[in-house]
Amino acid sequence: MDDIDKKILKRLQENARVTISVLSSEISLSMPAISERLKKLEASGVIKQYTAILNPELVDKQLMALVYLSFDNPSHGDSFKNFVVGESDIKECFYITGDFDYSLKIITQNTTTLENLLTRIKEQTGVIKTQTIVVLSSIIDRPSVTIE
Template sequence: MDKTDKAILKNLQKNARMTISDLSVAISLSMPAASERLRKLETSGVIKQYTVVLDPEKINKHLTALMFLRFDNTANGENFAEYASDESEINECYYITGEYDYYLKIITEDARTLKSLLSRIKNNPGLVKTSNVVVLSNIIDNVSVLSD
C-alpha cells in the first residue's frame, strides 16, 4: 500500500459517499486510475464494507457501558462469543488477554435495558466474573483506522 492508496482510504473514511470524480481530484489522479485503485482496495479486502455511522442519542440509545467477562474454560467462552453475536446491543466484543477473557461495548437505551441485557449475559454457562462500567462521556470515538 502506497501513499496514494492511503490517501484514497483517508478520503473515504471521511466520506464514503464521495464520487470517483471528487476522489480523483482529492488524490490528483485521473478518474480511471482512481477507480482502478479503489477497485483493487475493495477486491483485496482492505475495504471490508461501506457503512453509515449513527449517532446513538438520535436513535434513543442514551447509555454506553463497558463490560469485562471471565469464563471458567475456553469452551464456555467460545459459546459466549456465539451468543454475543446475536445480541444487538453488544456493539463490540473482543477476546482479550489479562484478568478477563472478553471485553464488550454495549450501547443501549437506558439503565432498565442495560439491566435486562446484563441479566441475560450473566446467565451464560461458565461465567465466573464480570466487571461493568457506565460511560459518562465520550472523549474520542474515532471509527477511522488511518489518521491524518
C-alpha cells in the same frame, strides 16, 4: 499500497460517499484510474466496509457501558461467541489479557435494557465473574484505524 492508495483511503475515511470524480480531481488522476484502484482496495480486503456513523442520542441509544467477564474454563468460547453475535447492542467483544477473559462494549437504550442484557450475559454457561462500568461521557470516539 502506495501513496495514492493511501490518499484514497484517507479521503474515504473522512467521507465514504465521496465521488470518484471528486477523488479524481483532488488526487489528479483520471477517473478510471481511481475507479480501478478502489476496486482493488475493496477486493483485497483493505476496505472492510463503508458505513454510516449515527448519532446515538438521536436514535435512542443513550447508555454506553463496558462489561468485563470471566469463564470458569476456556471451553465456552464458541457458544459465547454465538451469543454475542446475536446481541446487537454489544458493539465490541475482545478476548483480553488480565483478570478478565472478555471485554464488551455495550450501547443500549437505558438502564432497563442494560439490566436485561446483563442478565442474559450472566445466564451464559460458564460465566463466573462480571464487572460493569458505565460510560459517563465520550471524549473521543474515532471509527476504525486511520491512515496517516
